[in-house]
Amino acid sequence: MKATWPGMIQVGLVALPIRLxxxxxxxxxxxxxxxxxxxxxxEHRRFCKAEDREVPYEQVGRDYALADGRMVPITEEDLAHLPLPTKRTVDVLGFVPFEDIDPISFARPYYVGPGPGADRPYALLVEALARTGHVAVSKVALRSRERLALLRPRHGMLILQTLLWQDELRDPGDLAPSTPLTDRELELAELLIRQLTGINVGEVHDEYAHALEQLVDAKITGGELVEPTEPAPPLDLMAALEESVHAAERAHGRPPARPRP
Structure with a gap:
């Protein structure tokens, strides 16, 4: 693996070198x-509006637009000297239980490898987080912007999980239904969940590429595609729930489920 980011983890006065x-x-x-x-x-090409001509990639730079319309050119050297503490440091702000973090904010995961001479403090941080069930809430600058992030243990090593900022999470508004549910509907739904509990996610595969190959083959040979039928919403929710429970029992060879007392 090639490291994408070298830096430090800063926890209070303890600092340890890492690579992401x-x-x-x-x-x-x-x-x-x-x-x-x-x-x-x-093809997509880069054109200079001022000269109305295509320009090579090595001549393309970036700028920052001010509110008054002026443009301030920003070079890679400028960005390298950005006065940002988290540019080369994962700054640990504090610790919280992992279950307190809503997965909706998860963005991109990185493996964290120890830098030279950091094996012992690295192993200590991994074990301490694993024993407490906590994660380290941090800030770090990655991919040209500062991110909120978690440091969490996984299989004896650290994962840095970047998070979305709160203002990047959209408000769902009134999308949630307000329909009242009956006790029997809830009992059957819970039975169905228990009957279908247990799945090996590693055995689930992406079927899109195969479906695309079928489409291409049909266009070449003049054949026809058989599209899967879309399930229709049940007219009778109770009957659909009961039949789903029975189908799950038959498929998994499990004894008939009974509602919990």
Whole structure:
């Protein structure tokens, strides 16, 4: 693995060198853009408005727009000297129980590796967090911006989990329904959940690429695709719940469930 960020974790007066490594990699199915009229490949190019011509990437810079419309050029050297304490430090602000963090704010995870001479304090922080069930709420500057982040233990090492800021979470408004539920509906719903409890997430696969291959094959051969039927909302919720419970019992070979007393 190649480190994406070297720096320090600062906890009070204790500082330990670390390196961050990307913990995930996506494998998206990429479709190319084409000109529909002649099937030609569409390219995105960089044009200078002032000179009305294409410019090479090495001549492209950045600027900061002021409220009065003026533009202030910002170079990579300027950004390297940004007066930001978290530019090279994971600043631990405090500790909270992990369950106090709403997963809706989770953004990007990074593996945290110990730097030179940091094995002992690193192992101590991992074990202390694991024993207490707490995570370290921190701030760190990554990918050209400062982020709120968690330091949490996982399989004997640290994970730095960046978080969304509160103003990045959208208010759902009145999306939640206000329909009253009956005790019987809740009993059946709980039975269905218990019957379907237990799944190996590692065995679940992305079927999009396979479906896209079927589409391409059908367009080449002139064949037809058989689209899966979309489930319709049940006309009778109670009957649908009861049949779902029975189907789960049969599929998993489990004895008929009974409502909890």
């Amino acid at each position: 490594y990307a913990a995930t990699e996506e494998h998206p199915v990429r479709l190319h853009e084409i000109h529909v009229a002649d099937q030609g490949r569409v």
